[in-house]
Amino acid sequence: MPTALPGDRPHVIVIGGGGTGGAVAHDLALRGLRVTVLERGEVTSGTTGRHHGLLHSGGRYAVSDTESAVECITENRILRRIAPGSFELNDGLFVALTDEDMDYLPRFVEGCEACDIPAAVLSPAEALRVAPGLSPAIKAAVRVPDGTMDAMRLPLRFFASAQRNGAVVRTYTSVVGLRRENGAVTGVQVRDDVSGEESELAADLVVNATGPWAQRVADMAGVQVPVRCSPGVLVAVRMRPCEMVINRLHPSGDGDIVLPQRELSVIGTSSWVVDDPDELHLPADHVRTMIEQGSRLVPAVADAEIRAAWSAVRPLIGDAGSQTGRELSRTFKCFDHAERDGVEGFVTISGGKATTLRAMAEATADVVCRKLGVDEPCRTRDTVLAPHTAYVAERGAQEAARRTTPSHMTAPAPRRTAGREPARTCARPTSAAGDGVDTSNLPLTTRRLAVSRWKPGWPEPVPVEYEVIVEPGTTVLDALRAVRWHDDPTLTLRHSCCHSSCGTCGLRVNGAEVLGCVTGLDDLPDGVVKVEPIANAPVLSDLVVDMTELYTRLDGIGRPLVRASEHVPADGARGAEDRAMRLEDCVECGLCVSACPITGTDPDYLGPAALGAAWRVVAEPRGLDAISVLDGVDDHQGCWRCHLSFACSEVCPTGADPAGGIMALRGALTRRHLGLGHRGGRDGAGRSRTDDREAATR
Numbered sequence: 174m175p176t177a178l179p180g181d182r183p184h185v186i187v188i189g190g191g192g193t194g195g196a197v198a199h200d201l202a203l204r205g206l207r208v209t210v211l212e213r214g215e216v217t218s219g220t221t222g223r224h225h226g227l228l229h230s231g232g233r234y235a236v237s238d239t240e241s242a243v244e245c246i247t248e249n250r251i252l253r254r255i256a257p258g259s260f261e262l263n264d265g266l267f268v269a270l271t272d273e274d275m276d277y278l279p280r281f282v283e284g285c286e287a288c289d290i291p292a293a294v295l296s297p298a299e300a301l302r303v304a305p306g307l308s309p310a311i312k313a314a315v316r317v318p319d320g321t322m323d324a325m326r327l328p329l330r331f332f333a334s335a336q337r338n339g340a341v342v343r344t345y346t347s348v349v350g351l352r353r354e355n356g357a358v359t360g361v362q363v364r365d366d367v368s369g370e371e372s373e374l375a376a377d378l379v380v381n382a383t384g385p386w387a388q389r390v391a392d393m394a395g396v397q398v399p400v401r402c403s404p405g406v407l408v409a410v411r412m413r414p415c416e417m418v419i420n421r422l423h424p425s426g427d428g429d430i431v432l433p434q435r436e437l438s439v440i441g442t443s444s445w446v447v448d449d450p451d452e453l454h455l456p457a458d459h460v461r462t463m464i465e466q467g468s469r470l471v472p473a474v475a476d477a478e479i480r481a482a483w484s485a486v487r488p489l490i491g492d493a494g495s496q497t498g499r500e501l502s503r504t505f506k507c508f509d510h511a512e513r514d515g516v517e518g519f520v521t522i523s524g525g526k527a528t529t530l531r532a533m534a535e536a537t538a539d540v541v542c543r544k545l546g547v548d549e550p551c552r553t554r555d556t557v558l559a560p561h562t563a564y565v566a567e568r569g570a571q572e573a574a575r576r577t578t579p580s581h582m583t584a585p586a587p588r589r590t591a592g593r594e595p596a597r598t599c600a601r602p603t604s605a606a607g608d609g610v611d612t613s614n615l616p617l618t619t620r621r622l623a624v625s626r627w628k629p630g631w632p633e634p635v636p637v638e639y640e641v642i643v644e645p646g647t648t649v650l651d652a653l654r655a656v657r658w659h660d661d662p663t664l665t666l667r668h669s670c671c672h673s674s675c676g677t678c679g680l681r682v683n684g685a686e687v688l689g690c691v692t693g694l695d696d697l698p699d700g701v702v703k704v705e706p707i708a709n710a711p712v713l714s715d716l717v718v719d720m721t722e723l724y725t726r727l728d729g730i731g732r733p734l735v736r737a738s739e740h741v742p743a744d745g746a747r748g749a750e751d752r753a754m755r756l757e758d759c760v761e762c763g764l765c766v767s768a769c770p771i772t773g774t775d776p777d778y779l780g781p782a783a784l785g786a787a788w789r790v791v792a793e794p795r796g797l798d799a800i801s802v803l804d805g806v807d808d809h810q811g812c813w814r815c816h817l818s819f820a821c822s823e824v825c826p827t828g829a830d831p832a833g834g835i836m837a838l839r840g841a842l843t844r845r846h847l848g849l850g851h852r853g854g855r856d857g858a859g860r861s862r863t864d865d866r867e868a869a870t871r
């Protein structure tokens with residue numbers, strides 16, 4: 174039976190918890206509608222979390238795809254206003270390396286002018302001054318307002334804001350069918366992958382915001398959407414030789430963007446087309462191309478340590494004739510299936526960019542409201558978004574309820590076999606389009622994983638063994654995803670970025686705290702690999718823990734998101750910036766909390782992540798009340814509770830060094846108690862840290 178929801182406001186179900194689904198939910202909730210988002214994994218676990226992280230100025234599309242270029246620059250300006258702190262305001266350079274690139278320059282500048290994209294031509298000397306890591310072979314550059322965005326945390330702010338306006342976000346909930354009455358779509362059939370329960374949910378209208386999976390959901394309504402799935406490969410290297418976003422000044426091609434992201438630089442991307450967005454191959458020659466082309470722009474990339482390589486699938490608007498995806502526009506389209514196909518109650522939004530998620534949502538919400546007779550304007554252009562931490566913190570009650578409702582599922586048999594396909598495929602595409610990968614010459618092996626499974630109501634976790642076909646480079650996360658897609662869709666796990674930037678894939682592997690996305694199976698000893706959820710947080714389902722407590726504590730500290738590039742003075746000369754002061758280094762993974770022996774025995778201890786964050790506020794308050802933060806940690810459950818095991822800093826995947834922060838807090842407090850001053854450095858913007866610290870410790 175369909176679930177009847179109270180209230181007389183129209184109820185809209187949004188299928189898909191990517192950036193588009195989050196922005197649609199926010200817009201509709203602001204207009205007063207009741208909204209439920211259904212996402213089969215954690216939100217942003219599709220394309221959204223894994224994209225390049227470029228806040229487009231539109232420059233990339235200014236010559237050949239002006240519709241997208243105008244959308245990008247318009248939304249770039251709006252996003253900076255409504256999501257302060259989610260971007261590095263580092264600007265981008267389009268760099269000419271060859272005579273052909275120089276021939277392209279006038280067209281590029283004209284295109285930018287026509288699309289209202291600020292573009293300043295720089296000489297090689299000027300470009301090298303603002304981006305010293307660039308190739309000295311550069312012939313010219315054009316500076317545009319590109320930026321780096323946090324691919325996961327920006328959309329989380331849309332989800333957080335939607336929740337504050339009453340939207341319900343249901344994760345690990347797969348839509349397996351559509352409810353139909355007289356041909357119209359009147360709701361969805363869902364499988365809750367935590368409880369195992371299958372049910373129906375009624376709605377006045379259903380929005381299909383499943384990105385590359387749009388056709389699969391459209392099939393449930395018997396309609397077609399012209400969406401092409403176009404994957405691209407991305408490679409993250411462990412260094413930041415350039416603080417700005419670097420693009421090649423030429424028509425879009427492979428490996429022509431190098432973008433600083435946290436402690437990494439991300440190089441991308443390639444483009445081909447596939448039919449199944451879940452078969453995400455990683456062609457080895459694409460990885461090589463990223464490094465080769467990236468190092469033409471930024472030479473240091475050639476010898477840098479590769480942190481991760483992964484693929485993501487673009488949902489592009491286009492027909493089946495497309496060969497590479499490059500020829501398709503990056504614009505978006507909203508399809509009203511009543512007008513198009515005679516199916517009432519069903520709307521699809523697809524295409525676009527992460528940069529244009531808000532505009533996509535506005536267009537969709539306009540269609541939804543028109544269909545439902547709701548006369549409310551869009552307010553998202555001027556509504557500043559809630560912080561990303563509020564997404565998790567505000568879901569606490571929902572998570573707790575889900576954890577205590579007994580699951581219908583029984584423990585799986587102790588041993589099953591997974592992985593009909595290799596868990597991760599690095600191979601040369603067999604066709605020009607790359608659709609189909611020849612795995613015959615790969616050194617495939619089989620690994621066994623003992624995965625801790627637990628569902629609410631089970632007396633204790635059950636280790637279940639899976640066999641997965643792997644190849645060199647397969648990560649623990651790849652293997653777990655292969656189990657989920659090929660064997661058991663109810664195996665729940667968290668992941669988003671695939672390159673150690675989001676912090677969601679924290680696990681205990683063979684007893685050690687690690688990020689699954691950068692832990693290669695090759696690097697683990699032979700034999701069964703034991704995979705468990707992180708400790709010191711309540712398990713919600715299988716490998717998913719409830720992070721509410723961690724986020725509530727981080728939210729309590731109120732740390733600002735200060736980006737390294739904001740410290741770069743206009744003349745490009747690096748200041749005395751202390752790398753450890755970069756507040757973005759903590760990815761909120763909870764590994765330190767899991768490894769901390771004190772947190773294990775005393776849940777009231779503030780814990781290493783929050784204390785590390787507290788130190789960063791004290792060290793560099795940026796307008797926050799550092800004195801209150803210092804007062805808050807001067808307590809036997811605060812920084813004095815730590816027993817100096819240093820386990821937290823040992824497992825920290827980013828070098829955020831929470832133990833160092835705890836020691837520094839103790840030092841600051843000791844000086845305050847003794848009435849002493851405090852010596853500090855000078856940040857890259859030339860501001861004395863001593864001033865802030867002394868103010869805080871006075």
Ligand SMILES: Cc1cc2nc3c(=O)[nH]c(=O)nc-3n(C[C@H](O)[C@H](O)[C@H](O)COP(=O)(O)OP(=O)(O)OC[C@H]3O[C@@H](n4cnc5c(N)ncnc54)[C@H](O)[C@@H]3O)c2cc1C
Pocket residue numbers: 188189190191192193194211212213214216217218219220221222223224225226227228229346347348349382383384385386390403404405406407441442484485486487488523524525526527528529
């Ligand atoms: C390689 C690459 C690089 C890119 N770089 C950039 C960039 O730098 N800047 C930029 O602006 N854009 C970039 N993009 C584009 C951008 O990433 C996408 O346009 C955007 O993320 C799409 O978001 P979405 O919400 O539409 O889709 P998704 O994020 O894929 O969301 C769809 C969601 O639907 C869920 N879902 C599917 N089926 C079901 C079901 N049956 N039930 C429940 N849930 C379901 C999926 O799990 C998924 O989470 C890039 C794309 C790629 C591929």
Ligand code: SF4
Pocket residue numbers: 676758759760761762763764765766781782785821824825826827828829830831
């Ligand atoms: S301090 Fe390190 S280990 Fe702890 S949450 Fe932050 S990134 Fe993770």
Ligand code: FES
Pocket residue numbers: 667668669670671672673674675676677678679688689690691
């Ligand atoms: S998936 Fe983002 S850190 Fe692993």
